[in-house]
Amino acid sequence: MLADKRILLIIGGGIAAFKSLDLTRRLREQGAEVVPVLTRAGEEFVTPLSASALAAQKVYRDLFDLTDEAEMGHIELSRAADLVVVAPATADLMAKMANGLANDLASTLLMATDKRVLIAPAMNVRMWEHPATQRNLATLQGDGVLVVGPDEGAMACGEFGPGRMAEVPDIVAAVVAALSDGPLRGRHVLVTSGPTHEPIDPVRYIANRSSGAQGTALAAALRDLGAEVTFVTGPARVAPPAGVRVVKVETAREMLEAVQSALPADAAVFAAAVADWRVANATDRKMKKTEGEGTPALEFAENPDILKTVSRMGEGRPGLVVGFAAETHDVEANATAKRARKGCDWIVANDVSPATGIMGGSENKVAIVTAEGVEDWPRLSKEETARRLAARIAEALAR
Template identity: 75%
Template sequence: MLADKHILLIVGGGIAAFKSLDLVRRLRDRGARVTPVLTSAGAQFVTPLSLSALAASKLYQELFDLNDEAEMGHIELSRSADLIVVAPATADLMAKMAGGMANDLASTLLLATDKRVLIAPSMNVRMWEHAATRRNLATLQSDGILVVGPNEGDMACGEYGPGRMAEVFEIIDAIDTALADGPLKGKHVLVTSGPTHEPIDPVRYIANRSSGVQGTAIAKAMMALGAKVTFVTGPADVAPPSSADVIQVQTAQEMLAAVKAAKPADAAIFAAAVADWHVVNAGVRKIKKDGNGLPALEFAENPDILATVSQMTEGRPRLVVGFAAETDDVIANATSKRKRKGCDWIVANDVSPETGIMGGSENAVTLISDAGAEAWPRMGKMAVATQLAKRIAEAIA
């Protein structure tokens, strides 16, 4: 994906700048060419020599460099790359970008470029949550700036919360997506993932063992082929793909509403393990043991999200793919489910405890369609996602 791609990397002034050194190394390992731009504040955290040496490239720092500017170097720099990445993107840099300022080399490059820009914000939690930063972020996103992170965690300042720069592998995933020019470019794909949590009371809920690993892998594989992905996820064990449009939900009702709001889509992949029932008489307070026996819970069926979308008369995606997690008669049950729901494909798998598939790192699936049942060998969930994404691309590209 990154072979022969040219990345212009702007390193801002934050403690997370040390991660930029690893980012450069890993981008080059993947075949990318990296040209570093170091701000004056960034130079307080990493040295020009270390950044230039790892990039095996000239490093740029000054706007008014006589040699570079004799040929309008800042304009050339801003146009020659395939993608501009700002990591870390400090609150100051984000404010300059949102305000259209150009008083140093980095901000001038960002204002003069005609290429896509990806930022990885990094700052103190209070700075990230400040109303000014929120306004600047909204402005940048409306301008088409891509954003990865930030994550939540311990800060160098001793505080805890959102503001940590995304990890290097997350930034590289976002770069892959930004540069994707595959068969699904221009297509919108909807992916659901993870379990749903149906409340019994404010502290208890009904759920299942879904980890969200397979759904997340599918979203990444679709983006790697160029698709724009809306990712609707329940409370999963894994982080959602950073470059997708992520919508986090709790219940089946919330997931259905999010799915409807995400239309239109060219394809929809329903990998979420949605609870079949919810508790009608869920408690508004924690249910206590009071010596009068077990509480009487009343259940009702949840909406059937797969069937609802599959049977739409208007706005139905061209391809609707469901998942069937079965513990017995896998092919027969999945084939019946496909016909009953009205979807185009069903990805069936055996989730019996002895398979280790539910919540594990591998999967063994059978793709069921009009053409019949096609068994795939057991493989990692990312490999399953990649193979499924290629088949979807062949069907809708």
């Protein structure tokens, strides 16, 4: 999958650096040539000998090595690669990248490259959540830097939370996606997925049974065709795919804000199961069950219609807007009416009545409603449904 691809792998300082050795091996198994660059901090965790042995390449370490400058200058080194990967990307390296610092070989290469850059952040949870790191992350993403991870879990420091470097297979998938020459290369596709949670009080909320599996599979399929994917997801049961930009939200209003911030896009696919209503009288204190006071009354307000808002936005509207319709009866008729009502280009309709097992299940059966009519698809796995839909999107954008 990565035959004849050259990857410049910058190894930052952190306990997660040990994963860079396995990453090197896995990338080479895919046919890639891996050229390692060790930072001074990285050398505290990974030896030049081990990195060189696994890469079967010289390890680059020093900006001012005159021999290297004669043989392979830092400008050429940064541009001879097809992709620059930073794993682990420490808070320090991210700060240097975001602010244009270049005081060692790694940061100079990152400033000098004209190729895409993929980072796999890894740091303590408090460092990851620090406002400075989040500002730097936003800057890097705005500059087009690709991000995979971090994951959430236990850390070597004993704390728990987001900050663990993504697992090696996820980084490899992100590398494959970044180097894909598929029909959607250079296209930006926005995908929403999962349910929204509309709070009643701090411990209760209104939601639905959506697992987020179909939206996740679709984002991965679009990624595999070369698209740059922004994945806006509610609290789904399935993990988001690697190699896409993930924006996590809770409520419908947060999802709309995230969608508007992610535009412009060539296509937008609204697979999320957004709650139609929210609790207008939600409280910031837990509602207590009190003897003799009866059942509390919930007042509802209508949530924003994200699909309709984007479909009818005029200037800046994505070239292709695709909505989903989860129906329990009269599927095609309701989906056709929804397409006209919302103003989108396509509706992907499915029957989610309990007997089908589709809501929260591993398979789907959809009908694609367009201006030309209705196309009924057979029952397929959600992954195969996603691949077929991604291919249809690629065809539509190519016209």
